[in-house]
Amino acid sequence: VFLVSGCVSVAQQDEMNMDRLSTAADDGSILAGLIVNGDAGSTFARAHARELQEDADRVRLSVADAQPSGDQRLEKLAEELSSTLGDLVAHPGDPAVARRARAHLKVLSQAIAKTSS
Amino acid sequence: MKKYTQIALGVIAALGGFVDIGELVFNSQAGGNFGYKTLWAIPVGVVGIVVYAELSGRVAIATKKANMDLVRERYPHWLSTVTLIFGLAVCLITLSAELGGMGLLLHYVLGWNEGFFTLVGLALMVAASLVLNFGAIERVFGYLGLGLVVFVVAALHHGPAWHAIGTGLVPSGGSLQYWYYVVGVMAAGMMPYEIYFYSSGGIEEGWTDDDLPVNRANAILGYPLGGLISAALTIVAAQQLLSMQLSPQSLATVLQEALGELGPVGFYAAAIGAFFAIGGATIDCAFSCAYTLAQHQQWPWGKKRGLREAKRWAAALLGAFGVAFAMVQTRVDPIELTEYAVIASAVAMPLSYFPIMRISHNRERMGQHASGVLALPLAWLYFAVICAIAIAGPILMVLTHMGELK
Numbered sequence: 001v002f003l004v005s006g007c008v009s010v011a012q013q014d015e016m017n018m019d020r021l022s023t024a025a026d027d028g029s030i031l032a033g034l035i036v037n038g039d040a041g042s043t044f045a046r047a048h049a050r051e052l053q054e055d056a057d058r059v060r061l062s063v064a065d066a067q068p069s070g071d072q073r074l075e076k077l078a079e080e081l082s083s084t085l086g087d088l089v090a091h092p093g094d095p096a097v098a099r100r101a102r103a104h105l106k107v108l109s110q111a112i113a114k115t116s117s
Numbered sequence: 118m119k120k121y122t123q124i125a126l127g128v129i130a131a132l133g134g135f136v137d138i139g140e141l142v143f144n145s146q147a148g149g150n151f152g153y154k155t156l157w158a159i160p161v162g163v164v165g166i167v168v169y170a171e172l173s174g175r176v177a178i179a180t181k182k183a184n185m186d187l188v189r190e191r192y193p194h195w196l197s198t199v200t201l202i203f204g205l206a207v208c209l210i211t212l213s214a215e216l217g218g219m220g221l222l223l224h225y226v227l228g229w230n231e232g233f234f235t236l237v238g239l240a241l242m243v244a245a246s247l248v249l250n251f252g253a254i255e256r257v258f259g260y261l262g263l264g265l266v267v268f269v270v271a272a273l274h275h276g277p278a279w280h281a282i283g284t285g286l287v288p289s290g291g292s293l294q295y296w297y298y299v300v301g302v303m304a305a306g307m308m309p310y311e312i313y314f315y316s317s318g319g320i321e322e323g324w325t326d327d328d329l330p331v332n333r334a335n336a337i338l339g340y341p342l343g344g345l346i347s348a349a350l351t352i353v354a355a356q357q358l359l360s361m362q363l364s365p366q367s368l369a370t371v372l373q374e375a376l377g378e379l380g381p382v383g384f385y386a387a388a389i390g391a392f393f394a395i396g397g398a399t400i401d402c403a404f405s406c407a408y409t410l411a412q413h414q415q416w417p418w419g420k421k422r423g424l425r426e427a428k429r430w431a432a433a434l435l436g437a438f439g440v441a442f443a444m445v446q447t448r449v450d451p452i453e454l455t456e457y458a459v460i461a462s463a464v465a466m467p468l469s470y471f472p473i474m475r476i477s478h479n480r481e482r483m484g485q486h487a488s489g490v491l492a493l494p495l496a497w498l499y500f501a502v503i504c505a506i507a508i509a510g511p512i513l514m515v516l517t518h519m520g521e522l523k
Contacts, residue, residue, distance in 0.1 A: 012518065016518065016521045019364075019521060020366070022362075022363075023363055023364060023366055026361040026363045027363060027365075027366075027367075027370055027373075030357075030363075030373060030377065031373060033377075034373065034376055034377060039376055039377070039380050039381060039384075040373075040376060041381065041384075043225070043226065043227065043228040044225050044226065044369070044372070044376075044384070046228070047224055047225045047228065047369065048225065048367070048369035048370075048373065051367050051369060052367075055366065109361075
């Protein structure tokens with residue numbers, strides 16, 4: 001059952017990738033907001049941002065490796081998302097970086113929603 | 118007076134010890150995806166664990182037999198072996214998910230590598246299992262697990278939408294994904310390791326007829342209060358994540374909810390509570406692995422017998438920790454592992470719970486403690502629920518790709 005639960009069609013894989021990116025973007029934007037407000041400590045912010053960045057990287061690799069070739073827009077969005085989250089990983093205690101990242105993550109989240117619709 | 122104190126302490130420990138990584142993950146994901154709509158599944162799961170915990174405690178008191186002893190006695194050899202294999206597999210998967218969760222929590226708070234912290238968590242849990250007695254384990258992990266009450270505070274602080282919460286307590290229909298989470302929330306509340314540990318613990322502590330009120334109070338008061346924390350996890354996730362349809366894929370997102378609502382104090386209370394709640398469940402799971410194997414194989418077992426008298430039981434305990442640690446080291450995601458553990462538990466439940474239910478109303482074995490007019494129908498009703506969950510869980514898991522497809 002566990003093995004079968006891993007089998008999905010290309011369309012389903014795209015849907016799941018889209019959801020994962022959307023989750024990472026929204027979660028990252030909440031985290032960035034907490035950094036801006038001075039609530040999130042650097043250790044937690046770095047650890048969580050890195051997890052989200054890894055999620056985005058996994059989606060990018062999954063799209064890049066897809067046969068037939070995956071959605072290029074999705075791959076690009078995943079790349080941008082990873083890079084923005086990477087800024088939070090590199091500067092987890094910097095409110096200015098977090099402010100810029102939050103704005104960018106919101107734009108990315110909307111772009112992902114538009115792509116999925 | 119001593120009895121009341123014992124009951125109060127047991128209830129508090131059950132409250133803090135009810136929530137484990139399965140509860141943290143499934144309840145938060147359900148809240149983020151469906152708001153309050155899955156709340157009704159929590160009392161269904163809680164009543165299930167109350168019914169079977171009370172039964173297993175009562176059966177242990179009356180027959181001096183733990184759960185897997187009854188499985189061995191009442192099933193043909195092949196079926197008892199199948200039950201053992203399922204039970205062990207579920208306990209090991211759950212144990213590795215809990216260990217991985219502990220590593221992650223330490224990583225979020227202290228930095229450094231999560232693999233290193235999983236090793237630290239393993240060392241702490243092995244030491245606690247060997248050094249602390251049951252009372253101390255219950256107090257340390259149950260009481261400090263109460264840090265999770267911060268989610269109840271966060272839900273109230275945010276301003277609960279009481280009408281929506283009330284509506285969520287009434288079952289409603291939904292997509293396959295919705296039903297996957299409903300089944301997950303119910304199964305997370307009734308994980309078999311809780312019963313293996315509860316009944317074996319009762320034997321270890323030498324429960325007698327005098328302990329029946331303690332058994333009843335712990336089950337009837339402690340678990341529902343623990344269910345409150347589960348409900349709060351769903352409510353807080355609904356309050357903060359539903360507008361974005363954000364389903365937490367990480368324990369960090371769950372901690373972040375407390376941070377967002379109550380600031381750093383909320384974050385640290387949630388982190389400490391989650392660490393000790395998951396730590397308590399880790400110890401329960403490891404003991405359950407050793408108990409089930411030893412009882413099935415008729416080896417001498419029990420913490421009170423000591424490492425020398427119950428060598429094979431002790432080896433099984435340490436072996437369980439070792440295997441679970443090895444599973445986490447494959448870099449499998451503890452959150453994914455948790456989902457597998459919860460759904461696998463659903464399949465293992467009927468096999469594990471059936472013998473307890475059957476013997477609980479056998480007047481020859483139970484005497485005056487046999488199930489009466491309330492406990493017997495409830496046990497049968499819940500056995501039907503458990504069977505339904507066991508069938509639906511794996512099917513929904515495949516159809517929704519572990520809750521990812523709508």
